[in-house]
Amino acid sequence: MIEEEVRTPAAVRDAQRWTAHNYHPLPVVVSSAEGAWVTDVDGRRYLDCLAGYSALNFGHRHPKLVEAAHAQLDRLTLTSRAFSHDRFADFCRELSQLCGKELVLPMNTGAEAVETGIKVARKWGYRVKGVAAEQANIVVAEGNFHGRTTTIVSFSTDEDARADFGPYTPGFRCVAYGDLDALTAAIDENTVAVLLEPIQGEQGVIVPPAGYLPGVRRICTERNVLLLADEIQSGLGRTGTTFACEHEDVVPDMYLLGKALGGGIVPVSAVAADAGVLGVLQPGQHGSTFGGNPLAAAVATEVVRLLATGEFQRRSAELGARLHAKLQALVGRGLLAVRGRGLWAGLDIDPALMSGREASERLMTRGVLAKDTHGSTIRLAPPLVITEEELDHAVAQLAAILAE
Numbered sequence: 001m002i003e004e005e006v007r008t009p010a011a012v013r014d015a016q017r018w019t020a021h022n023y024h025p026l027p028v029v030v031s032s033a034e035g036a037w038v039t040d041v042d043g044r045r046y047l048d049c050l051a052g053y054s055a056l057n058f059g060h061r062h063p064k065l066v067e068a069a070h071a072q073l074d075r076l077t078l079t080s081r082a083f084s085h086d087r088f089a090d091f092c093r094e095l096s097q098l099c100g101k102e103l104v105l106p107m108n109t110g111a112e113a114v115e116t117g118i119k120v121a122r123k124w125g126y127r128v129k130g131v132a133a134e135q136a137n138i139v140v141a142e143g144n145f146h147g148r149t150t151t152i153v154s155f156s157t158d159e160d161a162r163a164d165f166g167p168y169t170p171g172f173r174c175v176a177y178g179d180l181d182a183l184t185a186a187i188d189e190n191t192v193a194v195l196l197e198p199i200q201g202e203q204g205v206i207v208p209p210a211g212y213l214p215g216v217r218r219i220c221t222e223r224n225v226l227l228l229a230d231e232i233q234s235g236l237g238r239t240g241t242t243f244a245c246e247h248e249d250v251v252p253d254m255y256l257l258g259k260a261l262g263g264g265i266v267p268v269s270a271v272a273a274d275a276g277v278l279g280v281l282q283p284g285q286h287g288s289t290f291g292g293n294p295l296a297a298a299v300a301t302e303v304v305r306l307l308a309t310g311e312f313q314r315r316s317a318e319l320g321a322r323l324h325a326k327l328q329a330l331v332g333r334g335l336l337a338v339r340g341r342g343l344w345a346g347l348d349i350d351p352a353l354m355s356g357r358e359a360s361e362r363l364m365t366r367g368v369l370a371k372d373t374h375g376s377t378i379r380l381a382p383p384l385v386i387t388e389e390e391l392d393h394a395v396a397q398l399a400a401i402l403a404e
């Protein structure tokens, strides 16, 4: 149990005072962190079982990532893309190789990677596929979460994310996630891409039925449509493989990456695809002042090197099996269902017991940080550096709040 709070109430108030209320955070104010643990302004320690929605896959302040950032801070931090810099080529080459693609295009946030994917797919449609001007459409899935820009919320099915932000960007068709027949029916000669999360994170860690992703791959190939895999939350080790698509041996035409690519230090996102796709962009058609900057490239190169060892994917697979076995044992004992892969789980708590919000608050008072998504669903996504004992501790706290 955590001790008395002294500074927290005022710090929570102050954190709300000067900002738009576009989040409803748990009442914890973190002041330092290391590995899987964070410490708040009152000196209380919590096990971080959210890991910045997968942005902290390597834990807080991973020594190699901090070292890379420090070294780069002392040398060169920003050039813009008006000039090149000496960290750019290695980053792009190593990330391309990790993805098995010919090219990458670095941006900053996940939403920017998604926007990049949409622009590239449309341009590919007009210039390569031969779609008539202004007619391109992209098929997306119900329950999607791809970010918060006006175009992206245009095809969200979450009213909180979408309502009052119109007029909406046209050119998207939304079909049920997991339904291949609906997907097939939505595709026509003007379809340039299918944009999907291989596992829907925000929706509650929804794993599609077996065979769905290979089916989508087959249909996209048959109909000359690009498959864009949004691996911003599912990728980079989270599910026990580098990419969640690998579980079903699916290779998309484009990976959309973000979150963990920045090592929990700087925002780094990217899209990766072959030259026949990404090569459609010419100077002046897309970009970002900060995309691929030296500091971002230095940290992200180290992230790619950590992933190239395979250690984090292995940890996620092994510890994930342990996590899921323990969570399954709680089904019928306060949990209605558990989904997920690797160190990633969506838990449906019996709503008769408590809401997801209440569950995350109760976990917080027991020193474990997790966050609700919808209704009574909470998501566990601990850093991949978490130990077996720490993981067991987190599940024990969950079992305890379900039995309270």
Ligand SMILES: Cc1ncc(COP(=O)(O)O)c(C=O)c1O
Pocket (backbone or CB within 6 Å): 053, 109, 110, 111, 112, 114, 145, 146, 147, 148, 197, 201, 202, 230, 231, 232, 233, 234, 258, 259
């Ligand atoms: C699958 C997916 N795509 C895109 C995004 C957007 O990323 P960002 O918040 O960095 O813009 C998120 C964020 O949660 C995500 O989970």
